[in-house]
Amino acid sequence: MPIWAYDGVMARAATTSDAFNAIAEPQRREILLLLRSGERPVTDLARDLGMTQPQASKHLRVLREVGLVRVRGAGKQRLYGLDARGLRPVHEWVGGFERFWSESFDRLDEYVRDLEQARQEEPTDGYDQ
Template structure:
């Protein structure tokens, strides 16, 4: 066996810088492919591929408008990621404060020897 699929998994979909940039751009509203490609300095096929991945994990919706296809953000899929990381919030606040305190204690103890 080899690797986990990138599609059908939001965590993998947003692991790519350019895809994250696409999502950020689309926060301002729907846009056509060529515009996204241009603003992010990538080729049109490149943009289309990333858009496909994002669409397949449900983060994007597509809408036809004449020759263009307008992509729109559906941010709901990001919520699980937000919540998962949120499950560590206590730790990145509290626990390392405790560690700092512990380190401080060590320094004091050493100084007193």
């Protein structure tokens, strides 16, 4: 069902919606890493990752649906290959925060110190955390 046709309660973003969701799954990330070495049949991947064949097939299907992987029939087998182009937008989005994590040694650390200090001087004790 196309998401744009959906009208009811949306429980959660579908894992098949985009690369962000696809790589949120550890096992799928593992698969992508393995595929950097070249095309591989499902059974191979499943064995190397210690998962069942159906599991591997399902994860590969998700990866295929978001376009991170391509399939090619090779005789009796189906070879899965990496198509990393969909990861580029992800890399760029995350990269947009680069200057913020680089800042960790000045503004942020200072900010954290302020927090610690404030906590000791004035035991807020509010809410949680």
